[in-house]
Amino acid sequence: MQDSQSGTPLQPNRVREGISSVKRLTSPRALQPDHDVGAVATANHPRHVPQPRTETPNTTESLLLRRALGRARPEDYVDWAVDQLGRDVDSPSLRILAGLNVRFDREDIDRYFRSSCDELGLRDLPEATPPLDVAAMIRRAYDQSRIRAEEAIDMLADVHETWEYQEPLLQPWHSMRQELSWRTGYSYPPAALESVERAVATEWSLLDRASRLTLPAGWMKLSRCEHCEHVGPLRPLNPSLLRRLLAALTQPASSHGARCEDCGSQQLTQLTHPDARAAYLDTVERRAGQRAGAL
Numbered sequence: 001m002q003d004s005q006s007g008t009p010l011q012p013n014r015v016r017e018g019i020s021s022v023k024r025l026t027s028p029r030a031l032q033p034d035h036d037v038g039a040v041a042t043a044n045h046p047r048h049v050p051q052p053r054t055e056t057p058n059t060t061e062s063l064l065l066r067r068a069l070g071r072a073r074p075e076d077y078v079d080w081a082v083d084q085l086g087r088d089v090d091s092p093s094l095r096i097l098a099g100l101n102v103r104f105d106r107e108d109i110d111r112y113f114r115s116s117c118d119e120l121g122l123r124d125l126p127e128a129t130p131p132l133d134v135a136a137m138i139r140r141a142y143d144q145s146r147i148r149a150e151e152a153i154d155m156l157a158d159v160h161e162t163w164e165y166q167e168p169l170l171q172p173w174h175s176m177r178q179e180l181s182w183r184t185g186y187s188y189p190p191a192a193l194e195s196v197e198r199a200v201a202t203e204w205s206l207l208d209r210a211s212r213l214t215l216p217a218g219w220m221k222l223s224r225c226e227h228c229e230h231v232g233p234l235r236p237l238n239p240s241l242l243r244r245l246l247a248a249l250t251q252p253a254s255s256h257g258a259r260c261e262d263c264g265s266q267q268l269t270q271l272t273h274p275d276a277r278a279a280y281l282d283t284v285e286r287r288a289g290q291r292a293g294a295l
């Protein structure tokens with residue numbers, strides 16, 4: 001099925017398939033931070049969403065986000081339609097969608113959602129959306145209390161795992177999900193997850209800071225020495241095959257059996273640990289500040 005205005009496939013199966021299939025991300029198209037992807041107006045489809053946007057929480061963006069991540073439930077579509085009608089957004093299919101039964105009309109829900117999109121000039125989230133732009137959308141949905149902390153972690157981990165470009169800055173969210181699922185204590189420090197909301201707030205802040213800096217490739221896999229603050233790759237003392245394999249598989253937050261290249265201390269913490277990462281970012285920010293001051 002094609003959107004007759006733009007020629008963009010509407011991808012009817014995306015609700016079921018989500019983003020599990022390999023995505024084609026050949027032409028990254030940056031979305032403006034506050035651009036409402038759900039309100040792309042086309043020549044014959046003027047934008048119906050009332051202005052100004054600051055007074056209307058971005059429900060369309062949240063729904064398209066859930067849809068792109070394969071997380072949209074039937075009730076999300078119906079609730080969205082009801083909400084849109086309440087905001088004076090109107091179209092024939094939107095009215096039908098708002099009245100559908102979430103238990104008995106599942107196929108109709110997808111069909112009428114897609115025809116509502118046609119009528120309102122809305123388009124799915126482009127597959128080429130860069131992972132950090134998707135992360136910004138997830139953050140907006142979280143800040144608007146549309147998703148819970150655990151779901152934000154899940155969504156960001158999904159973006160990290162399934163987008164063709166694995167954005168290294170999203171790695172901690174994947175680690176958090178692993179720890180919440182398996183509780184091994186390896187992927188992410190359990191103490192930092194005692195309050196999931198606080199962990200999410202910490203990671204948003206670290207993501208903000210890291211994305212403003214120029215950091216070396218693979219920096220998240222480095223470890224920080226608690227003794228001399230040296231940051232470098234993890235080098236096990238006696239790297240048996242099993243140990244190297246375990247290190248590769250689990251990427252432990254605490255690195256036993258390795259020494260600092262500079263001072264020989266064994267108090268090393270991998271930068272997936274939020275405290276070690278914060279300390280490392282402090283150092284990088286300080287140096288960047290000194291360089292800027294020297295210019």
Ligand SMILES: [Zn+2]
Pocket residue numbers: 225226227228229230260261262263264265
């Ligand atoms: Zn050291």
